[in-house]
Amino acid sequence: MKKITNLTNFLFEQHTHSKKSTELGNIISQIVLATKIVSREINRAGLVDILGKTDKINIQKEEVQKLDELANTTFTELLRQSPHVAAVGSEEVDNIVVFTDKIHHTAEYIVHIDPLDGSSNIDVNVSVGTNFVIFKRKSKSGKLQKSDYLQAGKNAICAGYIVYGSSTMLVFSSGKGVHGFTLDPSIGEFLLSHENIHYPAITTIYSVNESYEPKWNDAIKHIVSEYKTSKNHSGKPLSARYIGSLVADFHRNLLKGGIFLYPADNKNPNGKLRLLYEGIPFAFLTQQAGGYSSNGRLDVLEIQPRELHQRIPFFVGTKNEVKHLEKLLC
Ligand code: P6P
Numbered sequence: 001m002k003k004i005t006n007l008t009n010f011l012f013e014q015h016t017h018s019k020k021s022t023e024l025g026n027i028i029s030q031i032v033l034a035t036k037i038v039s040r041e042i043n044r045a046g047l048v049d050i051l052g053k054t055d056k057i058n059i060q061k062e063e064v065q066k067l068d069e070l071a072n073t074t075f076t077e078l079l080r081q082s083p084h085v086a087a088v089g090s091e092e093v094d095n096i097v098v099f100t101d102k103i104h105h106t107a108e109y110i111v112h113i114d115p116l117d118g119s120s121n122i123d124v125n126v127s128v129g130t131n132f133v134i135f136k137r138k139s140k141s142g143k144l145q146k147s148d149y150l151q152a153g154k155n156a157i158c159a160g161y162i163v164y165g166s167s168t169m170l171v172f173s174s175g176k177g178v179h180g181f182t183l184d185p186s187i188g189e190f191l192l193s194h195e196n197i198h199y200p201a202i203t204t205i206y207s208v209n210e211s212y213e214p215k216w217n218d219a220i221k222h223i224v225s226e227y228k229t230s231k232n233h234s235g236k237p238l239s240a241r242y243i244g245s246l247v248a249d250f251h252r253n254l255l256k257g258g259i260f261l262y263p264a265d266n267k268n269p270n271g272k273l274r275l276l277y278e279g280i281p282f283a284f285l286t287q288q289a290g291g292y293s294s295n296g297r298l299d300v301l302e303i304q305p306r307e308l309h310q311r312i313p314f315f316v317g318t319k320n321e322v323k324h325l326e327k328l329l330c
Pocket residue numbers: 117118119120209244245246247272
């Protein structure tokens with residue numbers, strides 16, 4: 001019989017019930033509770049008047065969907081309840097949200113989160129997701145510094161995503177491999193379902209929005225055209241799969257072996273995806289799963305963020321494919 005364990009106990013076991021595992025376990029349990037609430041609302045979205053758009057535009061100049069707002073409020077408020085979370089950086093909020101309640105005076109962790117990634121797909125019932133990464137503050141105490149919440153991904157303590165799909169699944173790593181937990185709605189628990197996830201050695205899929213091809217540079221055009229032939233690194237034509245929801249595209253490619261590309265183009269010189277709460281969570285997980293991620297020149301985990309919503313060109317997936325792409329781009 002498969003080991004039955006939930007996420008919190010798995011985390012305690014992984015870190016031998018240390019102080020760190022207790023603190024991380026508390027933060028993760030708040031993320032899990034928020035995930036269950038958001039998952040319930042997404043699954044009911046077609047039934048209650050929560051579909052569609054608010055009249056607001058976020059810092060990304062994107063229309064804020066009602067579920068975006070609900071997800072952001074839910075995750076932020078539940079993270080505020082943890083005495084270990086000092087601040088939250090959210091895709092939906094212009095600035096870092098620093099918690100100053102009494103319980104936070106010894107809080108040491110910062111959480112960056114995209115509360116509902118791919119939200120433009122909500123109304124057409126395509127899988128959406130939540131991505132997060134957890135850092136420990138560098139300064140020992142006092143007012144939080146920019147250097148506390150703008151850290152390179154190589155300093156991350158833990159990262160993960162939730163994919164709200166045919167089932168709700170939470171995939172995470174705290175530096176000891178990548179593990180997937182599937183929500184069993186009948187008991188309201190995330191149970192271990194995919195222990196030690198690794199990228200397959202062979203790449204069979206490429207994921208990119210090819211409608212932007214006219215705006216790419218020649219190197220990217222050449223690389224993507226080769227994916228359609230046997231000349232690419234895997235020696236066989238790759239299948240094109242792109243759903244426009246990063247969490248869903250990433251999750252499929254992690255399990256089946258693929259490369260995801262969101263290049264810069266002549267309209268978006270830094271690409272579209274955000275470093276802190278899109279690039280870094282997936283880069284951290286990818287390294288743990290034996291893959292690699294790059295901005296075309298540099299390992300994403302080595303990039304020092306300059307600002308909260310900084311964008312990067314983003315290439316992530318099976319190591320040999322992404323390394324090969326990086327070589328062709330340099
Ligand atoms: P495009 C969703 O808006 C998102 O941030 C990611 O989830 C997704 O990978 C990307 O944008 C899709 O962008 O330009 O292909 O529609």
